[in-house]
Amino acid sequence: MPETDLELLISAAQAAGDIATRYNGQSAKTWHKPDDAGPVTEADLAVNEMLEDTLRKARPDYGWLSEESQDNMDRQQTDKVFIIDPIDGTRSFIEGSDTWAHALAVVEKGVVTAAVIYLPRREKLYSAAQGGGAQLNGARVGTASRDEMEGARVLVARPAMAPELWKDTPPEFDRGYRPSLAYRTALVAQGRFDAMLTLRPTWEWDVAAGDLILREAGAATSDRHGAPLRFNNPDPRLAGVVAANPILKHKICAALAPTDKAQ
Known part of the structure; x- marks a missing residue:
């Protein structure tokens, strides 16, 4: 078979x-x-x-x-x-x-x-x-249920916390980091962290596998603007990635400034 x-x-x-x-x-x-x-x-x-x-x-x-x-x-x-x-x-x-x-x-x-x-x-x-x-x-495995940004355990690079990238003061995340984007997505799917985000243009191969693993673990995923992730694009770069349980993910996207400056 x-x-x-x-x-x-x-x-x-x-x-x-x-x-x-x-x-x-x-x-x-x-x-x-x-x-x-x-x-x-x-x-x-x-x-x-x-x-x-x-x-x-x-x-x-x-x-x-x-x-x-x-x-x-x-x-x-x-x-x-x-x-x-x-x-x-x-x-x-x-x-x-x-x-x-x-x-x-x-x-x-x-x-x-x-x-x-x-x-x-x-x-x-x-x-x-x-x-x-x-x-x-x-x-x-399943994603974590925390739905408040303050104190959330978030995998995010320091440049993405620059004040100009947020509508108001950047959230007071309990910030962590891993070099591998794929591993970051997996840790959120596992519930080890509450969320992950990257605001830079993001290659599809870095996050395609993690997108499904996250969603099957109960997370919501999107680009930095809140749009669903779609793959196999002519230009295989996404407008960043945000992932967390649906409530927290929505709050993070809503707090981001509508800017094209990517970090």
Whole structure:
């Protein structure tokens, strides 16, 4: 019997972890992408090559969008597309940290239908299929219920708390941070934090998997303006991301200034 998309993503993510953990991030060959787009290592490229070969052979009619592959607009002609970040948190990987992740998603007509975020060094595998709930290592997870901004535990970079980005005084969040956007989404889905937000233009591959895992855990997600997240866009960048339980998410979006200045 053919494996489901989620089963395929879980198997591929575990294989990605096997490859990535063979490398020592501090000694892996590293290059810097053009236009100050960040570093990439030989591990990123090895994982990407395996994932593209494995996933596209298994689903040859699906499109492909990955941080480490040349974008091809043929993906716009397919109903379903893989959206992949081979290693999310490459800087953490290079530093020898364990907070980097593999982020894999299947998107159908703009909506994520299967997703995996895997942190092999932490032995954490978050997963979700549309309508099936969100899981961490096979156990159901759910988002936190706090609905007040003051004192909420929020994963957010310091620049996003600049006063000009908020209508009034920035909320007094209990602020946390993780380098990997995928891991931030997973921690909110797990209920470890109440919310996460990023106000910078955000690459789809950083948050596609987390979008479904969050929603299946009971969270609401949107861009910084409150619009639903849609994926496989011609320009694969979103206007930031805000995620929390529905009440808290609405309050955060309502408190943000209607500005195009992104942090």
